[in-house]
Amino acid sequence: MKPVLRFKGVLSMMLFTIVLFSASVYSGLNPTRVDFFDNANNPISFIVFNYNEAGALTGRTMYMADSTFKREVDLVTNPTTGARVAETSRDFNGDTSFVTKYESDGLSFSIRDQFQLDHVGGVVNVAATDPLNYSLTYQVGGFASRMKYEYDASGNLKRVDVFNEQGVMEYFGVFSSVGVNKTVSARIGGAPQAVITSRGSAAIDVRFNLSEPGIVKCELLTLSGRVAGVLMNENVPKGHFLRSIKTGRNIKASSGVYLFVVSVNGRVVSSSRFLADVAVKGGVQ
Amino acid sequence: MRNVCSILSKTVLVVFAVYAAGVADDFINKIIPPAVVFETLALNHDIGTIKKPKYRSPTALVPSPDGTIMYIAEQAAKRICVYDLVNKKILRYMLLPNEVTGIAITADGKTLFVTCASDLWPAGMVCVVNAATGAIDKKITEKIGHTCRAPVLTPDGTKLYVSNMFDNNLSVISTASLSVIKVVEMIREPYAAAVTPDGKRLIVGNSLPNDRSTDSEWVSCQITIYDTEKDEVLKNIRLTRGSHSVFGVAVSPDGKYAFATHLIGKFNLEGSRVTGGWLHTNNIAVIDIDKMEFVNDVSLDFVEQGMANPWEIQFASKGFAPDSAYMLVTHAGANAISMIRYKPFIDTVLKVTGTGWVLGSANDMGQKFNFLTDAMRKVVDIKSKGTRALAVVGTKVFTAGFFDDENGIMEEHAITTINRRGGFPDPVMHTIGAPMKKTGERQGEQNFYDADLCLQEWQSCASCHPLTRPDALNWILAKTALASPKNAKSMLYAWWTPKTTWTGRRPNAASSIAAGIEIELAIAPQENMTVPMDTFFMYMKPVPSPFLKKGRLSESALRGRALYYDKTKVDCIECHAGPLFYDDKTYKVGVVDAFDPSPINTPGLTECWRTGPYGHLGSYYLKEIFLIEAHSNMKQNLADGKLTIQDVDDLIEYVNCL
Numbered sequence: 001m002k003p004v005l006r007f008k009g010v011l012s013m014m015l016f017t018i019v020l021f022s023a024s025v026y027s028g029l030n031p032t033r034v035d036f037f038d039n040a041n042n043p044i045s046f047i048v049f050n051y052n053e054a055g056a057l058t059g060r061t062m063y064m065a066d067s068t069f070k071r072e073v074d075l076v077t078n079p080t081t082g083a084r085v086a087e088t089s090r091d092f093n094g095d096t097s098f099v100t101k102y103e104s105d106g107l108s109f110s111i112r113d114q115f116q117l118d119h120v121g122g123v124v125n126v127a128a129t130d131p132l133n134y135s136l137t138y139q140v141g142g143f144a145s146r147m148k149y150e151y152d153a154s155g156n157l158k159r160v161d162v163f164n165e166q167g168v169m170e171y172f173g174v175f176s177s178v179g180v181n182k183t184v185s186a187r188i189g190g191a192p193q194a195v196i197t198s199r200g201s202a203a204i205d206v207r208f209n210l211s212e213p214g215i216v217k218c219e220l221l222t223l224s225g226r227v228a229g230v231l232m233n234e235n236v237p238k239g240h241f242l243r244s245i246k247t248g249r250n251i252k253a254s255s256g257v258y259l260f261v262v263s264v265n266g267r268v269v270s271s272s273r274f275l276a277d278v279a280v281k282g283g284v285q
Numbered sequence: 286m287r288n289v290c291s292i293l294s295k296t297v298l299v300v301f302a303v304y305a306a307g308v309a310d311d312f313i314n315k316i317i318p319p320a321v322v323f324e325t326l327a328l329n330h331d332i333g334t335i336k337k338p339k340y341r342s343p344t345a346l347v348p349s350p351d352g353t354i355m356y357i358a359e360q361a362a363k364r365i366c367v368y369d370l371v372n373k374k375i376l377r378y379m380l381l382p383n384e385v386t387g388i389a390i391t392a393d394g395k396t397l398f399v400t401c402a403s404d405l406w407p408a409g410m411v412c413v414v415n416a417a418t419g420a421i422d423k424k425i426t427e428k429i430g431h432t433c434r435a436p437v438l439t440p441d442g443t444k445l446y447v448s449n450m451f452d453n454n455l456s457v458i459s460t461a462s463l464s465v466i467k468v469v470e471m472i473r474e475p476y477a478a479a480v481t482p483d484g485k486r487l488i489v490g491n492s493l494p495n496d497r498s499t500d501s502e503w504v505s506c507q508i509t510i511y512d513t514e515k516d517e518v519l520k521n522i523r524l525t526r527g528s529h530s531v532f533g534v535a536v537s538p539d540g541k542y543a544f545a546t547h548l549i550g551k552f553n554l555e556g557s558r559v560t561g562g563w564l565h566t567n568n569i570a571v572i573d574i575d576k577m578e579f580v581n582d583v584s585l586d587f588v589e590q591g592m593a594n595p596w597e598i599q600f601a602s603k604g605f606a607p608d609s610a611y612m613l614v615t616h617a618g619a620n621a622i623s624m625i626r627y628k629p630f631i632d633t634v635l636k637v638t639g640t641g642w643v644l645g646s647a648n649d650m651g652q653k654f655n656f657l658t659d660a661m662r663k664v665v666d667i668k669s670k671g672t673r674a675l676a677v678v679g680t681k682v683f684t685a686g687f688f689d690d691e692n693g694i695m696e697e698h699a700i701t702t703i704n705r706r707g708g709f710p711d712p713v714m715h716t717i718g719a720p721m722k723k724t725g726e727r728q729g730e731q732n733f734y735d736a737d738l739c740l741q742e743w744q745s746c747a748s749c750h751p752l753t754r755p756d757a758l759n760w761i762l763a764k765t766a767l768a769s770p771k772n773a774k775s776m777l778y779a780w781w782t783p784k785t786t787w788t789g790r791r792p793n794a795a796s797s798i799a800a801g802i803e804i805e806l807a808i809a810p811q812e813n814m815t816v817p818m819d820t821f822f823m824y825m826k827p828v829p830s831p832f833l834k835k836g837r838l839s840e841s842a843l844r845g846r847a848l849y850y851d852k853t854k855v856d857c858i859e860c861h862a863g864p865l866f867y868d869d870k871t872y873k874v875g876v877v878d879a880f881d882p883s884p885i886n887t888p889g890l891t892e893c894w895r896t897g898p899y900g901h902l903g904s905y906y907l908k909e910i911f912l913i914e915a916h917s918n919m920k921q922n923l924a925d926g927k928l929t930i931q932d933v934d935d936l937i938e939y940v941n942c943l
Contacts, residue, residue: 031316031317034317038382039380040380042380044326044331044382047317049317057316060321063836064408064836066408066426066835067835068406068835068836069836070836084315087321092829092833092836093838093864098324098328100324106314106318107318107319109320109323109324111324114864115823117823118336119327119336120327120336120337121336122335131310131313132310134319136319138335145323145332147319157313157317160317162322162332171331171332
């Protein structure tokens with residue numbers, strides 16, 4: 001074969017690979033959760049992924065297989081590069097339980113608890129043997145884990161297998177993905193708790209995806225059901241939505257615990273408790 | 286030109302291949318990089334790590350009915366090892382979704398009922414396992430409680446009883462429907478249970494007292510006699526004053542008597558020595574089942590040797606002549622097994638008891654060390670550390686050390702009382718796992734439970750601090766003029782909340798560990814003892830509270846939390862500020878104490894739900910201590926109408942969730 005043709009052949013093969021690779025990697029939907037099992041298919045735990053309105057991952061929530069809450073994990077990313085820098089895990093009370101710190105390669109990591117105690121054995125180096133296979137070793141030496149990811153035919157993340165040093169698959173995770181996140185979630189002041197003490201300029205961030213335009217109403221109700229304040233009531237277009245609601249002016253109520261209720265077209269889609277604290281400046285007046 | 290293109294083609298190919306091989310998938314890295322998978326599984330102790338290897342920690346041994354298989358509950362490894370006793374080899378492992386706390390096997394040997402729960406995931410479940418395949422046919426989770434354990438099958442196989450340790454109740458399961466048909470309240474931390482041969486009575490050992498420590502006339506744990514036909518509690522029987530840590534229960538082969546291993550804490554004596562059982566004796570309580578009465582308490586100790594931390598107890602009768610049955614007891618602290626000939630034992634107990642036991646009298650066997658003669662009892666030293674579990678197969682007894690990581694063995698001993706100690710055939714050693722190296726933390730945990738660190742093996746640290754928490758008694762330990770009773774403390778977060786002791790007289794946990802070894806174990810503390818224990822203490826984590834609802838605060842607790850942080854309502858956070866809920870200061874908080882006027886170092890509140898009674902004397906229940914006027918403004922605010930009764934209940938609910 002003529003060299004030029006051979007070169008063109010190589011380029012074509014590369015292009016094909018790139019397209020194939022890109023198609024299999026980048027056309028997928030954001031997974032909503034991953035369920036972990038041992039190799040006897042016993043369900044162990046699952047993670048629910050949390051995304052912002054732009055579809056970027058902001059954190060995750062970990063549960064045991066029976067839906068017992070374990071921890072809320074918030075991501076800390078480099079504002080310039082977007083690379084993962086650290087993750088902070090918080091318990092049911094909002095207190096830090098673990099911190100995972102990433103090395104400069106964005107993959108290798110260490111895990112310490114709130115007392116800075118190492119819980120794995122120092123830094124774990126992560127190396128990709130190919131885009132779907134990863135080898136984890138301890139920086140001090142020794143095997144940590146090996147993982148293999150898999151996409152489905154639609155380009156969605158499908159599965160991750162976790163192997164021991166002998167190459168036996170010990171655990172696996174199965175991903176779930178949906179097209180539009182129809183769950184309306186109310187995050188209050190950035191903290192995971194449904195009830196918090198408002199600090200400073202009290203605000204409630206409301207974010208969700210709408211599959212079609214609708215009337216979105218956010219109200220504060222007393223625990224007995226009386227409307228204490230209407231924070232928002234307007235037509236919202238389809239798609240991602242984020243509104244940061246200042247609580248101070250809009251609420252004519254005393255300090256106490258209220259229900260923050262979000263409804264779409266008259267149907268309640270989410271409610272959580274909100275603590276209004278008049279003692280703190282910027283809180284409910 | 287040809288060569289240039291050829292070289293260029295190859296170069297591009299090579300570069301691309303290298304690039305493709307080395308580049309991690311960007312999408313995976315953004316969403317779920319390997320670190321996330323590793324963290325999820327490692328922090329749940331599914332994957333072993335350098336810091337937290339998956340040790341075996343055998344906690345139960347259950348033989349198949351035909352005696353050919355031993356099912357070994359490897360608690361921390363979350364699996365059951367199926368071991369062939371005949372061919373002496375591991376057949377396979379059965380994986381469970383959580384730590385294995387107990388196993389019961391049906392009479393036909395076909396089904397295992399396995400209780401699973403852990404400190405990380407305490408929601409209990411009972412797995413119904415096919416013994417032949419290891420497949421879990423069903424998981425019972427509904428109405429199975431916090432830290433379930435001790436599954437007991439009735440002899441007819443129709444009911445299974447499961448103790449929910451930190452829910453303080455018992456689940457009654459129908460084996461026909463494989464569902465819980467009733468939940469029955471127990472006293473406190475039911476840990477072990479046994480059923481009579483006729484199946485009519487279940488005996489449950491509640492491991493901790495549920496009294497004020499200052500109720501010194503009767504403070505003790507209790508044994509529950511339960512009617513399995515009516516499914517109701519018949520009676521709760523108190524053990525000897527100072528009894529705690531019931532970790533094993535058995536019923537005699539004739540069904541007449543129940544036996545409970547436990548410790549007797551001599552809390553009313555100043556802790557000036559440990560020998561002679563001065564601080565703790567290690568005992569078996571004898572209960573008359575038909576009369577539902579406490580008969581007597583027998584010390585398992587010798588005059589010059591303690592048999593620390595009796596744990597599991599079982600009978601061996603098959604394969605022995607009539608009236609030649611044995612009672613076998615593991616001593617987890619002393620790392621030994623007592624083999625006791627039952628007939629002379631019970632005859633002696635009944636003879637000495639006479640017309641009725643009286644505490645401290647000549648017929649009280651609890652504090653005397655001469656009843657178990659050499660002819661009646663043999664002690665077998667066990668090589669592996671932490672001898673808790675035992676199983677009887679014919680005329681043999683098996684045990685595997687909870688901390689036996691380096692050896693990975695199960696020991697098989699012939700049941701006999703020939704010779705008191707030593708001079709008997711070597712045990713048969715069965716290899717049940719590969720050797721594993723101990724981390725510092727693991728070594729520290731072993732040290733905590735090891736009475737080899739105590740003069741004459743009378744007790745271990747776990748004697749006053751069972752499972753590293755309090756024994757619900759108060760003790761006079763300080764060798765000072767102001768020595769006065771102080772409530773036993775939890776070891777949780779002791780490292781991170783200096784100073785230690787109620788009055789804060791020790792600067793930190795390290796000094797308390799060293800002092801404890803020196804004073805309460807009566808030996809000179811060495812670094813190989815103290816340093817690993819320091820590490821063990823550092824890493825200790827709380828068990829999630831049974832008051833949490835699926836791991837989250839309940840509605841009442843949420844209201845309570847709001848109040849807790851509302852300084853206009855209550856002043857809790859002035860001293861008990863999160864996240865450890867303490868401030869390393871001392872205060873006079875109004876706890877009535879006739880002996881010691883010292884101000885008290887603020888205790889942390891984590892795991893309040895399990896560390897009662899409260900106050901430095903152990904003289905209060907939780908709500909009471911909330912309302913001491915010198916302790917907080919709660920009582921005044923209640924009187925002034927700033928707080929309601931519901932508010933106080935909500936606050937208690939929140940504190941109980943910590």
